[in-house]
Amino acid sequence: MNKFLARANELMDEMVADRRHFHRYPETTNELPMTVKYIKEKLVAMGYEPQDCGTMGIVALAGGKKPGKCILIRADMDALPMPEETGLPFASEHPGKMHACGHDFHMSMMLAACKMLKEVEDEIEGTVKICFQPNEETFGGAKDMIDHGVLENPKVDSALAIHIGPFGEPGELTFGKGPNMGSADGFDITVKGKGCHGAAPHSGISPINIGVHIYLALQEMLAREINAAEQCTLTLGTMVFGDGATNVIPEIGHMRGTMRGFNKELTKFMVKRTEEIVEGTAKLFGGEASVEWLFSSPAMDCDPEFTDEVVKYAAEVVGPERMIPKKVRSTGSEDFAYFGDAVPAQIFWLGGGYEDVSKRISNHNPKVLYSEAALPYGAATYVHCALEWLKNHK
Numbered sequence: 131m132n133k134f135l136a137r138a139n140e141l142m143d144e145m146v147a148d149r150r151h152f153h154r155y156p157e158t159t160n161e162l163p164m165t166v167k168y169i170k171e172k173l174v175a176m177g178y179e180p181q182d183c184g185t186m187g188i189v190a191l192a193g194g195k196k197p198g199k200c201i202l203i204r205a206d207m208d209a210l211p212m213p214e215e216t217g218l219p220f221a222s223e224h225p226g227k228m229h230a231c232g233h234d235f236h237m238s239m240m241l242a243a244c245k246m247l248k249e250v251e252d253e254i255e256g257t258v259k260i261c262f263q264p265n266e267e268t269f270g271g272a273k274d275m276i277d278h279g280v281l282e283n284p285k286v287d288s289a290l291a292i293h294i295g296p297f298g299e300p301g302e303l304t305f306g307k308g309p310n311m312g313s314a315d316g317f318d319i320t321v322k323g324k325g326c327h328g329a330a331p332h333s334g335i336s337p338i339n340i341g342v343h344i345y346l347a348l349q350e351m352l353a354r355e356i357n358a359a360e361q362c363t364l365t366l367g368t369m370v371f372g373d374g375a376t377n378v379i380p381e382i383g384h385m386r387g388t389m390r391g392f393n394k395e396l397t398k399f400m401v402k403r404t405e406e407i408v409e410g411t412a413k414l415f416g417g418e419a420s421v422e423w424l425f426s427s428p429a430m431d432c433d434p435e436f437t438d439e440v441v442k443y444a445a446e447v448v449g450p451e452r453m454i455p456k457k458v459r460s461t462g463s464e465d466f467a468y469f470g471d472a473v474p475a476q477i478f479w480l481g482g483g484y485e486d487v488s489k490r491i492s493n494h495n496p497k498v499l500y501s502e503a504a505l506p507y508g509a510a511t512y513v514h515c516a517l518e519w520l521k522n523h524k
């Protein structure tokens with residue numbers, strides 16, 4: 131058995147305790163005071179000197195005593211703004227907040243990884259930069275940490291993340307190569323018309339009419355302006371016009387949506403065309419409309435060479451039979467993509483399927499369950515991959 135997997139098995143009770151603590155007290159976005167305090171105290175007790183990075187990010191360094199490169203390993207810390215319905219004895223005690231994306235696992239695996247790295251610190255051939263990232267779910271955290279210098283001092287040469295999933299067997303690691311998770315761009319369209327009595331529509335300008343035409347034109351852009359060989363989508367999730375009256379043409383309305391894709395140039399084109407269609411359509415009917423871009427995350431692009439290498443190392447931890455290449459790209463998004471745009475990177479999807487297969491439910495569901503049997507695999511994979519990569523890139 132890989133020595134870090136054996137050590138992680140010994141740290142199981144501590145990882146379970148950490149995970150259940152994080153699960154019981156979930157925090158969201160950048161508002162993570164309890165979570166950050168807990169992690170920092172643990173790091174200090176292990177002998178680290180954790181540093182703040184950006185809004186609520188934490189960075190700690192392991193190694194650096196021997197010369198070499200720097201690999202970053204990331205865990206995200208935020209929960210989701212949703213009530214929990216798992217019935218677990220350690221279910222959320224923060225109303226309306228839940229770790230329904232497994233980030234509680236990521237933090238506890240990373241803390242165990244930190245402990246193991248400290249135990250072998252003198253042997254590290256270079257530096258492991260440990261990164262606890264806030265605000266993954268609304269795609270702000272990774273960029274914020276990069277803007278605040280997480281990739282500098284020492285300069286980061288590669289990056290690895292692990293994300294747990296509720297379906298695979300515990301210990302399975304699924305990986306993609308190249309662009310394999312979609313970009314995400316969220317938008318809010320404001321449509322302005324001229325309010326009037328519903329019996330005299332000619333005396334006003336209906337923002338609803340403009341909105342409906344914008345909706346259709348955006349779908350026609352997808353159908354008629356984009357090469358059918360591309361994978362992309364544009365979805366409107368909200369259209370709000372009027373206040374419930376039958377006889378009032380409202381003054382204003384909002385449409386909100388998201389676009390996903392794998393091709394940066396195409397995303398740029400879709401952004402530009404969305405703005406043109408929105409503004410042009412409103413003008414056509416005598417109104418005004420504009421687009422506000424709410425968030426953006428690039429497609430997760432996993433460097434093929436780096437992937438091949440860390441897959442080899444991860445296989446030494448979980449066994450080659452548990453390494454599973456992704457068969458299809460996913461349109462789900464991850465802001466670890468910002469790291470992947472800056473340096474060679476990989477994000478492994480760690481199987482965390484619950485023992486009872488009938489209870490395996492998608493993440494972001496209030497009843498999602500993850501198996502704690504996955505914890506040692508994640509912790510050991512972080513450490514073994516990081517140290518082997520450094521050894522090989524002296």
Ligand SMILES: [Zn+2]
Binds near residue numbers: 230493494
């Ligand atoms: Zn999520």
Ligand SMILES: [Zn+2]
Binds near residue numbers: 231232233266293
């Ligand atoms: Zn997540």
